[in-house]
Amino acid sequence: MWTRRVWLGLRASAGGRRGFPSKADPQGSRRVTAELIEHLERLALVDFGSQEAVARLEKAIAFADRLRAVDTDGVEPMESVLEDRCLYLRSDNVVEGNCAEELLQNSHHVVEEYFVAPPGMCCPKWLNRLSHSKLRMQ
Amino acid sequence: MATPVLRWCCPGRRWVFAGIGGVSRHGRGVPTGSTSSGKRGQSSVAQQPLITAQKPRKGEREWAAVVGLEIHAQIASNSKLFSGSQVDFAAPPNSLVSFFDASLPGTLPVLNRRCVEAAVMTGLALDCHINRRSLFDRKHYFYADLPAGYQITQQRLPIAVNGSLVYSVCVGKRRSQMVTKTAGVKQIQLEQDSGKSLHDSLRSQTLIDLNRAGVGLLEVVLEPDMSCGEEAAAAIRELQLILQALGTSQANMAEGQLRVDANISVHNPGEPLGVRTEVKNLNSARFLAKAIDYEIQRQINELENGGKILNETRSFDYKLGCTVPMRDKEGKQDYRFMPEPNLPPLLLYDSESLPTGTDPQQVINIDQLREQLPELPRVTREKLVQQYGMLPEHSFALLNEVGLLEFFQNVIKETRAEPKKVTSWVLNTFLGFLKQQNLAVSESPVTPSALAELLDLLDRKAISSSAAKQVFQELWRSKGKTPAQIVAEKKLELMQDAEALEQLCRSTLEAHPQVVTDVKKGNPRAINKLIGLVRRATLGRADPTVIKEVLERQLSL
Numbered sequence: 268m269w270t271r272r273v274w275l276g277l278r279a280s281a282g283g284r285r286g287f288p289s290k291a292d293p294q295g296s297r298r299v300t301a302e303l304i305e306h307l308e309r310l311a312l313v314d315f316g317s318q319e320a321v322a323r324l325e326k327a328i329a330f331a332d333r334l335r336a337v338d339t340d341g342v343e344p345m346e347s348v349l350e351d352r353c354l355y356l357r358s359d360n361v362v363e364g365n366c367a368e369e370l371l372q373n374s375h376h377v378v379e380e381y382f383v384a385p386p387g388m389c390c391p392k393w394l395n396r397l398s399h400s401k402l403r404m405q
Numbered sequence: 406m407a408t409p410v411l412r413w414c415c416p417g418r419r420w421v422f423a424g425i426g427g428v429s430r431h432g433r434g435v436p437t438g439s440t441s442s443g444k445r446g447q448s449s450v451a452q453q454p455l456i457t458a459q460k461p462r463k464g465e466r467e468w469a470a471v472v473g474l475e476i477h478a479q480i481a482s483n484s485k486l487f488s489g490s491q492v493d494f495a496a497p498p499n500s501l502v503s504f505f506d507a508s509l510p511g512t513l514p515v516l517n518r519r520c521v522e523a524a525v526m527t528g529l530a531l532d533c534h535i536n537r538r539s540l541f542d543r544k545h546y547f548y549a550d551l552p553a554g555y556q557i558t559q560q561r562l563p564i565a566v567n568g569s570l571v572y573s574v575c576v577g578k579r580r581s582q583m584v585t586k587t588a589g590v591k592q593i594q595l596e597q598d599s600g601k602s603l604h605d606s607l608r609s610q611t612l613i614d615l616n617r618a619g620v621g622l623l624e625v626v627l628e629p630d631m632s633c634g635e636e637a638a639a640a641i642r643e644l645q646l647i648l649q650a651l652g653t654s655q656a657n658m659a660e661g662q663l664r665v666d667a668n669i670s671v672h673n674p675g676e677p678l679g680v681r682t683e684v685k686n687l688n689s690a691r692f693l694a695k696a697i698d699y700e701i702q703r704q705i706n707e708l709e710n711g712g713k714i715l716n717e718t719r720s721f722d723y724k725l726g727c728t729v730p731m732r733d734k735e736g737k738q739d740y741r742f743m744p745e746p747n748l749p750p751l752l753l754y755d756s757e758s759l760p761t762g763t764d765p766q767q768v769i770n771i772d773q774l775r776e777q778l779p780e781l782p783r784v785t786r787e788k789l790v791q792q793y794g795m796l797p798e799h800s801f802a803l804l805n806e807v808g809l810l811e812f813f814q815n816v817i818k819e820t821r822a823e824p825k826k827v828t829s830w831v832l833n834t835f836l837g838f839l840k841q842q843n844l845a846v847s848e849s850p851v852t853p854s855a856l857a858e859l860l861d862l863l864d865r866k867a868i869s870s871s872a873a874k875q876v877f878q879e880l881w882r883s884k885g886k887t888p889a890q891i892v893a894e895k896k897l898e899l900m901q902d903a904e905a906l907e908q909l910c911r912s913t914l915e916a917h918p919q920v921v922t923d924v925k926k927g928n929p930r931a932i933n934k935l936i937g938l939v940r941r942a943t944l945g946r947a948d949p950t951v952i953k954e955v956l957e958r959q960l961s962l
Binding site: 312346349351353355357359360361362366367370379381383385 | 482483484488489490491497498499500501502503504505507509515516517518519520521540545547549602603605608610611612613614615739741744746747748749750751752766767769
């Protein structure tokens with residue numbers, strides 16, 4: 268059975284390595300543990316409310332796994348499609364800002380030119396399981 | 406059980422396990438809540454060590470502490486790292502925020518050239534290897550003051566690596582000698598600052614000001630080469646001076662331009678490193694050393710009492726003078742680093758590799774920046790020692806106060822007095838007056854010219870040194886008067902009439918035959934009495950050394 272590090276390993280970019288070769292386990296178990304779901308919900312503020320959502324996640328992982336069919340040993344990963352582009356350097360001049368009124372219009376709740384954060388935003392507790400839908404209601 | 410003596414590798418210091426040790430015997434480690442123990446804790450980790458005659462007995466454990474630092478310095482630039490909104494400390498809330506800073510959809514980061522130059526200059530000043538190719542990444546976490554939900558930083562390949570920071574600490578019984586130390590610089594990276602969150606406790610809500618969101622930061626990571634609070638504070642101080650000399654950051658801790666996090670662990674020498682804790686919120690130069698020493702002591706206590714150190718993040722509570730656990734961590738934070746998809750790699754060049762026919766605005770030449778580097782504090786100090794023959798600690802003192810070096814150099818320019826005299830007057834008398842009234846050099850009522858004139862008078866022996874001190878005091882109090890004026894007003898000129906002095910001495914000798922006998926008998930202090938009498942007779946207008954000379958001659962000693 269795969270460990271969750273395999274899945275996360277796909278996302279992390281730590282040089283040229285790409286997880287484990289798939290040859291040994293072509294149709295391995297795609298089960299995603301409850302622990303992983305909790306972890307993802309906290310990290311990405313998504314709500315895997317139903318078994319259907321979890322199943323969809325598993326299908327997505329299976330889809331991405333097809334990348335393993337390609338042998339990438341010794342191949343330098345492409346980190347950015349922009350790798351041949353020039354990084355434009357801007358001169359250090361002030362050309363933006365001064366639009367507080369406009370920006371504040373985007374927020375439901377403002378107090379004297381400050382944005383108001385949803386309650387519990389700055390306590391560590393809020394990091395535990397605040398789902399997307401709950402956030403929208405505030 | 407007798408108080409164990411704990412020794413950790415601070416230059417020549419012994420730390421006694423006094424106050425905090427007492428507290429922890431009753432509980433486990435951290436004194437929470439109780440103010441008195443907190444205060445005791447503060448005093449026992451004060452800068453003045455409790456020096457005891459005890460040597461560590463056999464069987465008692467010695468401890469070594471290991472301190473690494475992560476420093477965030479706000480780059481001194483007009484605009485932010487990836488947007489054209491202004492960088493300013495005090496402005497109406499959310500007025501210095503562009504659409505990109507507010508993370509509105511459809512906005513993209515555009516790198517500020519000045520920030521890259523600042524990073525390269527800092528890397529060069531710290532002897533780092535500048536990576537010709539560096540990359541930007543996204544570090545994801547949710548917090549109200551981070552509108553995008555991620556921070557753009559350089560995790561994989563930062564702009565500069567492998568440098569060193571050379572700093573000095575005071576050692577010796579009277580803390581007068583300076584010893585040079587080095588802390589390795591692991592890396593320097595460019596990253597965005599977050600906004601500010603203010604807690605409105607009245608209405609129990611958090612207010613967000615994004616003025617600071619997106620401001621360029623230099624993160625300087627120092628290797629765990631420091632062993633106590635004092636070393637860490639000295640390293641930070643030197644880094645501040647370097648950044649200020651380069652102009653890359655104002656590095657003012659009070660204004661939040663320099664923020665420090667410390668990674669601290671303890672172990673027994675010879676054994677592997679212990680578990681480390683991270684102490685955040687060390688934003689005051691004054692409390693930096695205290696906080697680090699407190700945490701070291703806390704860890705030692707904990708381990709001595711058989712406890713364990715958790716790999717956690719702690720915060721320093723200034724009021725209680727102790728570190729407290731900060732986050733409730735269920736496992737480590739997962740930042741899900743990913744390459745920033747909107748930014749190509751950052752390429753830097755040197756004179757050799759500079760591509761031809763390119764817009765100079767669009768390329769950065771490391772060699773050119775190296776040539777343009779301003780003089781570093783270390784070099785300035787060396788020059789002072791060479792040129793003026795002052796002690797290293799004097800050169801440190803001159804650079805440690807804003808504007809003092811310039812003041813000193815202006816006095817030197819205008820006076821004929823010896824540099825050593827100038828050094829002594831500036832560092833002792835002048836600085837003493839400033840500190841007493843808590844003034845900055847720029848607020849000094851005495852100008853360099855005035856001091857120069859005073860020192861000239863002293864040099865010419867127009868006044869005695871005690872008279873000079875009086876004049877200085879008067880200069881401080883009353884603006885606009887010149888030293889010459891004050892000398893004339895208070896009649897402080899030294900007697901120039903040698904004959905008159907001879908007369909006075911002779912008459913004093915005649916008037917006090919008993920004292921003369923004492924002197925002739927060989928009583929060394931008797932002559933001082935005579936000198937005092939003559940001085941009074943001259944109304945303080947004669948130099949004591951000259952008086953002594955004359956008296957001794959007249960007494961044919």
